[in-house]
Amino acid sequence: MRTGMGIAWVFPGQGSQKIGMATAVLDLPGARERFSAASELIGRDLLAICAGEAPEGSPGPTDLNDTRNTQPALFVIESLLVDGLRDQGRSPSLVAGHSLGELVALYAAGVFDAATGLHLIRTRSERMAAAGGGAMTAVLGFDRNELEALVQAHEGVVIANDNSEGQVVLSGTPEAVAAVSGELRCKRALPLAVSGAFHSPFMAEAAAAFAADLEGVAFADAAMPVLSNTDPTPATSGAVLKERLRRQMTTGVRWREIMERFAAEGIGTAVEIGPGNVLSGLIKRSCAAITTAQIGSAADLG
16 A cells, blocks of 8 residues: 555546536636537537526426436536646546546546547437436445345345445336335435436446447547546556446446545545535545545636
8 A cells, every 4th residue: 555645536427416517617718618519419508507597498308417418517517627627737646437427537537538528428328318217226324234135135226336335326126226225224215316227237228329339439548547437446548448438337336446446546635526525525434544625616726
């Protein structure tokens, strides 16, 4: 284990979005252009959706919490903040992202450009939205052995996000998710406002379609190690990182193991790039030796 001098950039996923979040980055160079490019790509006014002001009768969903809007909006905001950090000559020792945040991590590591990232996010969000019918519930404060036994005993449910020792997200059929979270002795069980069973085998069809989308996209080798959701060991090979991303939609987000890896990699500071402080909170509770910081606005880049 190395002493903690390194810096990790971490990127949040769905659940971090909030109305008004785009305002904080609009002063950054290229911000309006990137929002315009994303709006053109998805066929909706993404800035208006972020402001909660999308006009009635807009084509497609206008709710920021619809995954087809959440994913592009977070990618644009987080990638603009990355550009701002790069312009200041800053770079991390390694990067990691939670779910869609992994695509921003790959962008930050130079694996693909912003236009490619937006294209991938659009297809990913549309594929995931089309695979509806599932449910997700966060459970907090539980015995892990009891949880794993219940998941084994019920068909149609998996641990989708292993966020920390005391917080996981279950994903699967509404019935199976409700059964496990109902039988589990835990402090709290919070159903999530999502439209599908993300990061579960129920995403198989969406994942196969996304894998086909990935085929033709060139992934460069990363400029710094990336810890992926499906495999939290450091990798820089573009081919390896593509394969890990390909598997991400049907397998879990192994965030607890990513955080454990920080110590082994000598990380002393984790900077959460994007709106909110969800990942910082998990890191604070799980890695006492690591300092956290948040960059969610142009002002934070000061």
